[in-house]
Amino acid sequence: MTRVFVPRDALAIALGADEVAAAIAASCPQAMIVRNGSRGMAWLEPLVEVETQAGRIGYGPVEPGDVAGLVAAGFLAGGPHAKRIGRPEDVPFFARQTRVTFSRCGLTDPVSLDDYKALGGLSGLRRALAMDGLAIVEEVTKSGLRGRGGAGFPTGIKWRTVMGAQGPQKYIVCNADEGDSGTFADRMVMEGDPFLLIEGMIIAGIAVGATRGYVYLRSEYPQSVLTMNQAVAEAWRAGVLGPSVLGSAHAFELEIRVGAGAYVCGEETSLLDSLEGKRGQVRAKPPLPALEGFLGKPTVVNNVLSLAAVPDILAGGAAAYQALGYGRSRGTIPVQLAGNIRFGGLFEVPFGITLGELVMEIGGGTASGRPVRAVQVGGPLGAYFPPALFDTVFDYEAFAARDGLIGHGGVVVFDDTVDMAQMARFAMEFCSIESCGKCTPCRIGSTRGVEVIDKIVAGDTAQIGLLEDLCDTMKFGSLCALGGFTPYPVLSALRHFGEDFRRTQHALAAE
Ligand SMILES: Cc1cc2nc3c(=O)[nH]c(=O)nc-3n(C[C@H](O)[C@H](O)[C@H](O)COP(=O)(O)O)c2cc1C
Ligand code: SF4
Numbered sequence: 001m002t003r004v005f006v007p008r009d010a011l012a013i014a015l016g017a018d019e020v021a022a023a024i025a026a027s028c029p030q031a032m033i034v035r036n037g038s039r040g041m042a043w044l045e046p047l048v049e050v051e052t053q054a055g056r057i058g059y060g061p062v063e064p065g066d067v068a069g070l071v072a073a074g075f076l077a078g079g080p081h082a083k084r085i086g087r088p089e090d091v092p093f094f095a096r097q098t099r100v101t102f103s104r105c106g107l108t109d110p111v112s113l114d115d116y117k118a119l120g121g122l123s124g125l126r127r128a129l130a131m132d133g134l135a136i137v138e139e140v141t142k143s144g145l146r147g148r149g150g151a152g153f154p155t156g157i158k159w160r161t162v163m164g165a166q167g168p169q170k171y172i173v174c175n176a177d178e179g180d181s182g183t184f185a186d187r188m189v190m191e192g193d194p195f196l197l198i199e200g201m202i203i204a205g206i207a208v209g210a211t212r213g214y215v216y217l218r219s220e221y222p223q224s225v226l227t228m229n230q231a232v233a234e235a236w237r238a239g240v241l242g243p244s245v246l247g248s249a250h251a252f253e254l255e256i257r258v259g260a261g262a263y264v265c266g267e268e269t270s271l272l273d274s275l276e277g278k279r280g281q282v283r284a285k286p287p288l289p290a291l292e293g294f295l296g297k298p299t300v301v302n303n304v305l306s307l308a309a310v311p312d313i314l315a316g317g318a319a320a321y322q323a324l325g326y327g328r329s330r331g332t333i334p335v336q337l338a339g340n341i342r343f344g345g346l347f348e349v350p351f352g353i354t355l356g357e358l359v360m361e362i363g364g365g366t367a368s369g370r371p372v373r374a375v376q377v378g379g380p381l382g383a384y385f386p387p388a389l390f391d392t393v394f395d396y397e398a399f400a401a402r403d404g405l406i407g408h409g410g411v412v413v414f415d416d417t418v419d420m421a422q423m424a425r426f427a428m429e430f431c432s433i434e435s436c437g438k439c440t441p442c443r444i445g446s447t448r449g450v451e452v453i454d455k456i457v458a459g460d461t462a463q464i465g466l467l468e469d470l471c472d473t474m475k476f477g478s479l480c481a482l483g484g485f486t487p488y489p490v491l492s493a494l495r496h497f498g499e500d501f502r503r504t505q506h507a508l509a510a511e
Pocket of ligand 2: 264435484
């Protein structure tokens with residue numbers, strides 16, 4: 001039998017991977033089909049790989065109608081075909097990466113624990129089981145890992161707070177809400193290497209003394225829900241989860257919970273309310289979730305990527321992870337290239353690469369072939385960068401110094417047909433729709449923001465000062481970052497693309 005890999009990742013399935021797998025199964029009785037995760041090269045999906053003596057040979061993007069031709073070309077032996085890409089790891093987009101968190105993604109059957117273990121899985125957990133909680137927390141602190149959910153808060157410090165908190169029950173909550181525009185790295189982990197997240201959560205539990213965990217997953221990710229549930233069931237069956245983790249004295253139970261769909265439920269305190277069955281609304285801090293979180297008990301809330309980085313930190317040691325990176329941003333960042341970009345997908349790289357390298361060299365510029373005009377980094381609350389700022393280094397502090405943020409590592413590219421005044425309006429409108437309503441600057445301010453931008457665009461540019469004042473109020477008066485960071489896209493659009501706000505005024509003056 002020849003092993004043929006067809007991804008079960010949501011992107012590949014959306015592009016016909018299930019039909020491709022069925023067509024191969026129907027026409028190649030000698031093929032053993034493995035449904036793997038994605039390699040993260042979106043433009044090649046569905047990427048079919050065949051195991052040959054020369055390694056795995058890829059063909060992509062494959063449509064069901066291509067299968068007959070692939071069979072005729074002898075693809076099971078790696079035969080030549082217009083869609084043959086050679087070894088996926090030799091594709092420049094892939095070859096330039098430093099895959100740590102995503103080292104297994106795309107290689108394995110995501111729900112096979114044997115595959116996971118064969119490629120080093122569970123070695124971090126085994127090491128953690130031989131350490132005490134404080135030593136694990138110190139290892140994570142030394143690695144320099146910072147939260148990948150958006151705020152970049154040091155993971156080790158958060159864990160230390162929960163470890164030191166008193167209480168009979170503590171929790172590990174994984175934030176898998178992944179609401180940022182253009183982001184899909186959490187989804188790829190959950191659909192391509194779910195045991196990695198499970199392992200990271202168990203290690204967190206052992207470190208802080210928590211015996212229960214929840215993954216809060218967005219309802220828009222049904223394939224992730226399916227894969228995570230399959231992996232959790234397998235982990236229970238194999239004794240990785242349960243009353244005695246890998247036969248140790250540590251217990252860890254894990255459940256997948258699905259949110260109903262609200263951007264603000266990615267904010268950690270809203271998430272906790274939603275997890276408790278309430279309407280997702282932001283809680284005032286203090287108390288910190290680390291001290292009074294889920295059901296009022298000490299809780300670690302971490303993003304998928306933060307938790308998924310932990311097994312490698314434990315397995316390879318903090319120093320190896322810490323050795324990668326730039327400034328105070330240590331390790332790798334899985335950048336997600338999206339929007340109008342030629343080569344979109346997941347690109348894991350140590351911090352320190354420039355925005356220009358990512359967009360122009362790795363991403364190959366726009367898919368439309370037109371000039372890049374703006375790039376939004378960090379989701380809907382992130383700033384817009386013009387090409388003049390492409391020398392900005394991927395590093396939390398470097399982005400902050402230019403009034404931007406890295407957020408969850410989403411990079412969304414726009415060409416020169418974009419109207420940036422409309423993008424600023426969209427940021428305010430998004431905030432008004434998604435606002436949880438708890439505080440006035442966000443709830444009322446965002447609606448007033450839409451109105452003010454409409455007036456400016458209609459020619460009343462005297463209102464620009466009012467828009468700036470409003471942004472100031474939202475930035476400093478909002479309870480959480482939804483209202484507090486909406487000014488980033490608005491003000492960056494105004495600063496770097498001011499001409500888009502003045503078009504009508506100029507047209508009126510020219511009449
Ligand atoms: C409006 C809003 C939405 C957020 N959405 C997410 C999200 O989808 N995923 C996430 O991990 N963090 C999100 N965050 C950040 C979380 O509040 C929190 O900082 C994070 O889960 C902590 O995990 P980390 O330390 O591992 O980054 C959001 C924050 C805000 C204000
Ligand atoms: S800033 Fe917006 S989302 Fe955040 S608490 Fe205030 S109203 Fe709610």
